[in-house]
Amino acid sequence: MASPMQASYSLRDVHPSNSPSADGCSARSRSWRIGRSVRIVALLLVVATQARAASTLLGLPITDPAAREVIEGYTLSRQLKTIRFIGTLKATDWMMDRPAFAATLARHLHPRLEPYHVTDKGNGVYAVDDQGALRGSVRLMTRGAERRVYIVEGQFRSLGHILKLSGSMVFALAYRERWEGDESYVEVDPQLFLRLDNVMIHGIRKVLAPLLHGIIDRRVAGLTEAARIVSQRLTKDPVGLYREIQTWPDVRPEDLTEYRKAFRIGPDVAKEGG
Numbered sequence: 001m002a003s004p005m006q007a008s009y010s011l012r013d014v015h016p017s018n019s020p021s022a023d024g025c026s027a028r029s030r031s032w033r034i035g036r037s038v039r040i041v042a043l044l045l046v047v048a049t050q051a052r053a054a055s056t057l058l059g060l061p062i063t064d065p066a067a068r069e070v071i072e073g074y075t076l077s078r079q080l081k082t083i084r085f086i087g088t089l090k091a092t093d094w095m096m097d098r099p100a101f102a103a104t105l106a107r108h109l110h111p112r113l114e115p116y117h118v119t120d121k122g123n124g125v126y127a128v129d130d131q132g133a134l135r136g137s138v139r140l141m142t143r144g145a146e147r148r149v150y151i152v153e154g155q156f157r158s159l160g161h162i163l164k165l166s167g168s169m170v171f172a173l174a175y176r177e178r179w180e181g182d183e184s185y186v187e188v189d190p191q192l193f194l195r196l197d198n199v200m201i202h203g204i205r206k207v208l209a210p211l212l213h214g215i216i217d218r219r220v221a222g223l224t225e226a227a228r229i230v231s232q233r234l235t236k237d238p239v240g241l242y243r244e245i246q247t248w249p250d251v252r253p254e255d256l257t258e259y260r261k262a263f264r265i266g267p268d269v270a271k272e273g274g
Contacts, residue, residue: 058147058172058191067141067151070170074193076212083224087186087231089146089177094262095230096148099126099138101255102230108248109233110226133157134219141170148173156215163211167196186231190220238263 055062062068095102103118115131118138125139136154143149150173155166171192178185194212233241242265245251259265 057149057170058144058174060142060144060147060149060172062142062149064141064151066153066168067149067170070151070168070195071193073195075167075196076209077193078191078213078216080190080192080220083188083190083227084178084185085224085228085231086183087235088184089175089186091231091234091262092175092186095234098255098258101251104248104250104255105230105245106223106226108244109229110222112222113226128152128154146175165196165198167194167198169194184235192216234263239265239269242269 055068057071062071095105100118100120103113103116106113107116115133117129119127119129121127121137125137127136128138129135134154134156136152136156138150138152141149141151150171152169152171153167155164157164169192171190173188173190175186175188178187194216242256242259242263245256245259
């Protein structure tokens with residue numbers, strides 16, 4: 001952008017009177033005001049663009065102040081590798097709408113997640129407890145077609161519970177259905193932003209980054225494997241899975257009812273083992 005003085009010379013050159021008179025001074029004054037206005041407008045456009053970028057994720061509006069603080073001031077962020085498993089969008093959405101029941105299925109079908117418990121606290125908030133290694137709350141912040149954004153707040157321990165950290169995490173999921181022949185798959189692209197509470201951590205995050213990435217990778221790997229197992233059973237053998245679920249003491253009657261309706265389990269099958 002031209003400087004105010006350069007702009008004034010340009011305006012003088014095209015002015016009918018090109019003499020250094022009062023009119024010239026007036027022209028320079030006007031050009032200075034025009035140049036300042038242009039710079040102000042440009043600055044406002046930059047600020048507005050940054051604000052829009054900070055207030056959306058996966059094209060979804062982020063209005064929650066706590067979530068925006070995490071996204072705009074994260075300690076670390078990760079775009080994780082695409083996760084792929086046998087399943088359908090319908091079944092995936094159904095399970096995502098029921099975090100507590102999904103955790104129950106994961107505990108029974110994937111022993112590594114046996115300590116992992118999710119409890120419905122009401123109003124869309126779920127308590128998460130992994131026998132003290134991970135403890136906090138999770139809630140769905142916003143959703144759209146094949147997109148969801150969650151916020152997690154709490155603490156986790158690692159290195160034999162020596163390392164104790166607390167903070168918040170925003171994680172976003174973009175997912176879609178793919179077909180290969182007669183087989184349906186779901187692909188998920190996870191993205192996360194982690195903000196730790198301890199301000200000292202931000203100063204040494206380069207040192208802690210490998211450790212934090214390792215913790216994230218291990219947890220994501222466990223959850224991914226559980227998702228694959230659960231989704232495949234729901235897709236390939238919903239009736240057989242239902243017969244198993246009936247024998248689990250930690251499944252609520254309302255969960256069984258919703259499962260029967262969602263996967264069209266007939267009354268004759270429902271009576272078996274009941």
